[in-house]
Amino acid sequence: IKPSMPIKLIQEKQVKRLCNTSTIITVNGQFPGPTLEANNGDSLVIKVVNRVKYNISIHWHGLRQMRNGWADGVAYVTQCPIKYGGTYIYRINVENEEGTFWWHAHSPWLRVTVHGALIIYPKENSSYPFIQPQREVPIIFGEWWIKNYIQMAKAALEIGVPPKISDAILINGQPGDLFECSSKEITVIPATTGETLLLRFINAAMNTELFVSIAGHTMNVVAIDASYTKPFNTSYIMLAPGQSTDVLIQTTHYHGRFYIASHVFNSILPFIGLDNSTATAILNYDTITPTKPLLPLLPISSNRSSASAFGSRLRSPRRVIIPEPIDENLFIVVRIGLIERNIAAASMNNVSFMLPKTNSILQAALFHEYGVFTTDFPASPLKKLNKTIKGTRIYKMKYGSVVQMVLQGSNILLTEEHPMHLHGYDFYVLGTGIGEFKKKRDEYKLNMVDPPRRSTVGVPAGGWVVIRFVADNPGVWFLHCHNEMHTEFGLAMAIWVENGVGEMESVISPPDDLPQC
Ligand code: C2O
Structure with a gap:
């Protein structure tokens, strides 16, 4: 147990960005919030105190939380939210997990503002499976709206149209000096010649996928979503909301300033008129007289082939044993369509997910409380594809099942990507493609040798992705699009992995301070 874990106080604060001052919700007065650091095998004890008038819970994105959904932090799925004035202590065991x-x-x-990095280093006395970097820098992307985004999101939900695109992408809380009034609002990362730097990129943006490049430097990708990859060199990375990518760079220059730049990837960009201003940070070798930074070349915003080319290069470092045979074969159509009166609704297999109001699903499932959810989430889409039903429907499966999910994008309203995030698990990404997944035609193309492992995967616009994992973590786990608006429109579901036979295969008992609804 690390006694030094910060107490996390959620409170309001005024900050200035893009020529305007706004009141935002922060953690310990910081935006982005504090970076938490621990080692593989540690137990974390993190006290969250809510001083704002919104219900809140904190999720530890990517951590598996073995048998301990009580610490997963999804409001109304794994816990009731922490109310104004309330406190909850997250007790997390990090087991065989390390990375970003x-x-x-x-x-x-x-x-939007309540997020931060969580870095898990290897166990003490063990090291990375790559060259030891001299320095490590977490780089977290966010999104900024000048207007009050909570009101904006509320209105968007009521009228059923997506909210306005954000006014800027932020890099470690700053938009960079290409924006108005922002000459000082830029993150500067010092560099000295001859170092190996480990940059840990995290996309915490709400609704946008990003391209990222660094002028004058090649990136060597070594991990994604806290799973190591077979290293490869690239001039850009593509990062969907919820994803992380670790890269090594060599500082070979002697002087100069180099932009780390990012802009939106969106294949329907011309359509919705995104603001494609570029967010920047500076990698700075010049400590005395700053020179004008060099801009990198980024793939253009609508360049879908660059986005998919990046994903297709990801591999596990070694041959892996793919879990077989399949016990649970789910074919899930994810889509955004219209329900009554032209209100947008997003769905998975025609079910538009609704969060319960009276209790968390995990509590209701384990303590047999009826009326909170039903277990009739369909394993394949309804015959009448246009029908959307609302509900808190979850899918129940046995402990230890081998699960395959084909996530099929089929958008009627717009053709958008969906970064799907599964809580409580990592999974193998066996393959992805455009069009409709056809078993006979596509199955033999799946990578059964060294597929990458991750916890957030993009379902391409009008395409599919196949994932596989073993249901070895009992509890109730959320599966949803990490594009916030899509989740709000219902693009979510939950799986309930039942307890196994032994104590080590069962959910641990809830802590005494678990918030009540
Ligand atoms: Cu990053 Cu459901 O979360």
């Missing part, structure tokens, strides 16, 4: 994680509010829209 992050934490964020898991209550509608609060994660």
Whole structure:
């Protein structure tokens, strides 16, 4: 147990960005929030105190929380939210996990400002499976709205149209000096010649996928979503909301300033008129007289082939044993469509997910409370594809099942990507493609040798992705699009992995201070 874990106080604060001052919700007065650091095998004890008038809970994105959904932090799925004035202590055991994680509010829209990095280093006396970097820098991307985004999101939900695109992408809380009034609002990372730097990129943006490049430097990708990869060199990375990518760079220059730059990837960009201003940070070798920074070349915002080319290069470092045979074969159509009166609704297999109001699903499931959810989430889409039903429907499966999910994008309203995030698990990404997944035609193309492992995967616009994992973590786990607005429109579901036979295969008992609804 690390006694030094900060107490996390959620409170309001005024900050200035893009020529305007706004009141935001922060953690310990910081935005982005504090970076938490621990080692593989540690137990974390993190006290969250809520001093704002919104219900809140904190999710530790990417951590598996073995048998301990009580610490997963999804409001109304694994816990009731922490109310104004309330406190909850998250007790987390980090077991065989290391890499770049992050934490964020898991209550509608609060994660715009309530997020931060969570870095798990290897066990003491063990090291990375790559060259030891001299320095490590977490780089977290966010999104900024000048207007009050909570009101904006509320209105968007009521009228059923997505909210306005954000006014800027932020890098470690700053938009960079290409924006108005922002010459000082830029993150500067000092560099000295001859170092190896480990940059840990995290996309905490609400609704936007990002391209990222660094002028004058090649990136060597070594991990994604806290799983190591077979290293490869690249001039850009693509990062969907919820994803993380670790890269090594060599500082080979002697002087100069180099932009780390990012802008939106969106294949329908011309359509919705995104603001494609570029967010920047500076990698700075010049300590005395700053020179004008060099801009990198980024793939253009609508360049879908660059986005998918990046994903197709990801591999596990070694041959892996793919769990077989399949016990649970789910075919899930994710889509955004219209329900009554032209209100947008997003769904998975025609079910538009609704959070319960009276209790968390995990509590209700384990203590047999009826009326909170039903277990009739369909394993394949309804015959009448256009029908959307609302409900808190979850999918129940046995402990230890081998699960395959084909996530099929089929958007009627718009063709958008969906970064799907599964709580409580990592999974193998066996393959992805455009069009409709056809077993006969596509199954033999799946990577059964060295597929990458991750916890957030993009379902391409009008395409599919196949994931596989063993249901070895009992509890109730959320599966949703990490694009906030899509989740709000219902693009979510939950799986309930039943307890196994032994004590070590069962959910641990809830802590005494678990918030009540
Ligand atoms: Cu990053 Cu459901 O969360």
